[in-house]
Structures are given as C-alpha cells and as structure tokens.
Amino acid sequence: MHAPKVTNQPTIKRLPSYLHIIESAQRDGKEYISGTVIAEELKLEPIQVRKDLALTGIVGKPRIGFPVDELIRAIYSFLEWDREHRAILVGAGNLGTALMGYREFNKRGMNIVAAFDLDKNKIGNSHHGTPVYSLGQMSEKIAEIGVDMAILTVPSGHAQAVADLLVRAGIQAIWNFTNIKLKVPEDVIVQKEDLSSGYAVLSVKMRLTHSQTANAEV
Amino acid sequence: MHAPKVTNQPTIKRLPSYLHIIESAQRDGKEYISGTVIAEELKLEPIQVRKDLALTGIVGKPRIGFPVDELIRAIYSFLEWDREHRAILVGAGNLGTALMGYREFNKRGMNIVAAFDLDKNKIGNSHHGTPVYSLGQMSEKIAEIGVDMAILTVPSGHAQAVADLLVRAGIQAIWNFTNIKLKVPEDVIVQKEDLSSGYAVLSVKMRLTHSQTANAEV
Numbered sequence: 001m002h003a004p005k006v007t008n009q010p011t012i013k014r015l016p017s018y019l020h021i022i023e024s025a026q027r028d029g030k031e032y033i034s035g036t037v038i039a040e041e042l043k044l045e046p047i048q049v050r051k052d053l054a055l056t057g058i059v060g061k062p063r064i065g066f067p068v069d070e071l072i073r074a075i076y077s078f079l080e081w082d083r084e085h086r087a088i089l090v091g092a093g094n095l096g097t098a099l100m101g102y103r104e105f106n107k108r109g110m111n112i113v114a115a116f117d118l119d120k121n122k123i124g125n126s127h128h129g130t131p132v133y134s135l136g137q138m139s140e141k142i143a144e145i146g147v148d149m150a151i152l153t154v155p156s157g158h159a160q161a162v163a164d165l166l167v168r169a170g171i172q173a174i175w176n177f178t179n180i181k182l183k184v185p186e187d188v189i190v191q192k193e194d195l196s197s198g199y200a201v202l203s204v205k206m207r208l209t210h211s212q213t214a215n216a217e218v
Numbered sequence: 219m220h221a222p223k224v225t226n227q228p229t230i231k232r233l234p235s236y237l238h239i240i241e242s243a244q245r246d247g248k249e250y251i252s253g254t255v256i257a258e259e260l261k262l263e264p265i266q267v268r269k270d271l272a273l274t275g276i277v278g279k280p281r282i283g284f285p286v287d288e289l290i291r292a293i294y295s296f297l298e299w300d301r302e303h304r305a306i307l308v309g310a311g312n313l314g315t316a317l318m319g320y321r322e323f324n325k326r327g328m329n330i331v332a333a334f335d336l337d338k339n340k341i342g343n344s345h346h347g348t349p350v351y352s353l354g355q356m357s358e359k360i361a362e363i364g365v366d367m368a369i370l371t372v373p374s375g376h377a378q379a380v381a382d383l384l385v386r387a388g389i390q391a392i393w394n395f396t397n398i399k400l401k402v403p404e405d406v407i408v409q410k411e412d413l414s415s416g417y418a419v420l421s422v423k424m425r426l427t428h429s430q431t432a433n434a435e436v
Contacts (some may be wrong), residue, residue: 004430016418078422098311111297201231202393209222
C-alpha cells in the first residue's frame with residue numbers, strides 16, 4: 001500500500017488560517033461569516049475561499065454567509081482535529097523545544113506525549129509537560145505509549161538513521177523538519193516542513209515592492 | 219502604495235524544494251535534469267513542475283530536460299536570493315535561536331545581522347554569530363545597520379507592540395512566526411508562517427491512510 005497522495009494541498013494548507021478567522025468571529029458572538037470577509041482578511045479571492053470551504057461539505061447561504069459553529073466543526077472533522085493525535089518528538093534542541101511549547105498544536109488535537117534526545121543534559125527533563133527520554137528507550141516507549149506520528153527535529157546528519165529507527169518501531173507518519181529527503185517504505189507518510197518556502201514568498205514580495213518603487217520613481 | 223499581492227504563491231512555495239533536488243543533481247555532476255525526475259522526487263505531476271519552472275523563464279528541452287546550472291541561477295534570480303537580504307530577529311527564545319542556527323537561510327541570501335530580546339540573560343550573548351541586543355536599542359540599530367526584513371518570534375502577547383516599533387523604525391517586510399494577525403500600514407509586507415499548515419496536510423494524509431486500511435479490511 002502506498003502513502004496517499006493529497007491533490008488539494010494548497011487548499012488544506014489554507015484551512016488553518018480560515019479556522020483562525022472563523023474562531024475569532026465565534027469569540028465575537030457572530031453566528032454567520034461571509035466568504036468575502038474571510039477573503040479580505042487573508043488577501044485571497046472570495047471565489048477561492050468558497051471553493052476551499054466547499055471541501056469541508058459546508059456551503060454558504062447567499063447574502064448571509066457560512067454558519068460559524070457548523071463550519072468550525074466541519075473543518076475540525078475534515079482534518080480529524082476532533083480526535084487526539086499522539087505524537088512523539090525526536091531531537092529536543094531549540095526547534096524541538098519551541099514545537100513542544102507551541103500551544104496551538106494542543107488545541108488542534110496534537111498531544112506530544114514524549115520527546116527523545118541523545119544529550120544526557122536533556123534526558124530526564126521535561127519541557128512544557130513533555131518528558132525527554134534517551135533515544136535508546138524510543139522503540140520501547142513507542143510500543144508502550146501508542147503513537148500516531150513522530151516529529152523529527154534532529155540535526156540533518158542524524159535524520160535518516162532516526163527515521164529508520166522510527167519506521168522499525170512501527171511509526172506510520174513523520175513530520176520532517178530536517179533538510180533531508182528521507183528514504184522510507186512507500187506506506188510511510190512523510191510531511192516535509194520547509195522553512196524556506198515562506199522566505200521564498202517574502203522574497204518575491206520584496207522584489208515586487210522594489211520594482212513598484214522603481215516604477216513610481218520613473 | 220499597497221504591499222504587492224502574489225498570485226502564484228503555491229508555485230513560489232515549491233521553488234525551494236525544486237532547488238534542493240536540482241542542486242543535488244549539480245553536486246552529482248549532472249548537466250541536465252528532467253521535469254519528470256523532479257516530479258517523481260516530490261510526488262507532483264510532471265506538468266505542474268514544468269509550469270512552475272516556466273515562471274523562472276527557463277524552458278526544458280524535449281527528451282533532455284532543464285540545464286542544471288542555468289536553472290539554479292534562474293531560480294536564485296527570480297527569488298532575488300542572489301543578493302543579500304539583511305534581516306533582524308526579534309525574540310531570541312527557542313524558535314528564534316533555532317532560526318538563527320538554520321544554515322540554509324544563509325545559503326539563500328539571508329543574513330541575520332542582529333537579534334533583540336527583553337531578557338537580560340540573553341542580551342549581550344550571541345547565537346551562531348548573531349549578537350543579541352536589548353529591545354530598547356532596536357530602532358537605533360536598525361538605522362545603523364540597514365535592514366531589509368524582520369523575523370518576528372516574540373510571544374504572541376508582544377507581537378503587535380513589537381510590529382508597531384518595527385514599522386516606526388522603517389521596516390518594510392515582516393516574517394511573522396506568531397499567531398497574531400498583525401495590523402500594519404498597507405505598504406508593509408507581512409508573511410505569516412503557520413506551522414499548523416503542514417500539520418493539516420499530515421492530518422489529512424493520516425485520515426486517508428486510515429480509510430484505505432479500513433477499506434482493505436472489508
């Protein structure tokens with residue numbers, strides 16, 4: 001069996017930003033929110049927002065918009081954020097520690113139940129409630145705890161070796177924050193996080209601003 | 219003047235992953251790389267890869283592919299990663315420190331020249347060669363150094379106040395790692411980084427795998 005291909009990745013990536021805005025409308029006591037309002041907040045086209053949200057099965061009413069509570073439930077259900085995802089984290093360095101402290105993950109169903117590291121100074125500590133164990137205990141702990149996914153924040157040089165250990169321990173989904181393209185069996189899901197993606201967009205926006213300014217100066 | 223809208227954001231976000239693969243072909247001494255090979259590596263459709271790369275102005279030759287050196291130069295030039303982007307970082311916590319140590323940024327033209335924090339234990343230190351100053355010195359240092367962009371990694375509660383300070387100091391581009399939707403003048407670029415986006419894609423892939431397995435069991 002192959003890991004599934006997700007064809008509408010750009011849409012799925014936008015859902016968390018929609019959720020922020022819709023939840024803020026909910027906190028403000030609103031019952032409905034229009035696609036146009038969401039589009040303006042995120043600088044997207046309204047048609048794009050409506051198409052994206054249709055994926056969750058909720059259709060807005062003309063002139064009224066989307067029912068807030070129902071839409072939030074539909075997004076949670078679409079992403080399965082309404083159930084717990086038990087995660088472990090490997091590599092309790094700066095990035096790993098930052099992710100353990102990222103409270104939004106918790107709200108979105110992710111529970112980082114254990115972290116692993118090689119550094120004796122880190123083992124035995126806990127960060128934001130997550131205990132840090134030695135890498136040697138990993139397979140045993142995975143079997144004991146029951147884990148849905150692993151977050152990989154080790155130095156790139158160790159990435160493949162740790163991924164091999166994770167696969168051997170039965171992990172089916174890896175969120176890869178390293179620079180390495182991991183080699184894993186075809187049925188293992190790898191989601192690679194690339195911090196350079198956002199920097200690429202920012203760079204193009206800066207370039208466009210420079211040329212706007214240059215044009216304005218002509 | 220408004221901050222520019224970037225319409226082909228999904229394409230731009232994919233360029234860094236293309237770059238990884240093309241640079242690895244370059245290290246292997248290859249002169250040409252085919253769109254199909256890139257597509258297979260990234261599990262994309264070949265037509266998507268060719269359309270994306272056309273944005274840089276380079277067109278592949280049938281049966282031969284794209285000239286590796288030329289394509290790398292074209293991507294660098296499209297993203298303006300062939301010139302220096304001087305950045306400051308505000309908030310030298312775990313995430314900020316992780317970003318200061320992220321060597322790939324350096325290769326991509328980003329130079330984090332200074333960091334700022336409120337914590338007296340951090341001020342005066344330096345991380346991966348980047349000195350940490352007090353927040354009170356920020357405006358003065360920005361004027362002195364000459365800065366293209368600011369990376370915002372402060373706790374969410376301080377995000378808007380720090381963004382106001384950055385705008386007042388003349389910063390035109392903010393890479394926002396906080397959860398806050400910043401209010402800034404229309405000509406200031408904000409790129410919001412949302413770590414939940416990757417988690418959303420991973421969650422959908424895990425859900426699809428579960429339903430594959432469930433079907434297989436029927």
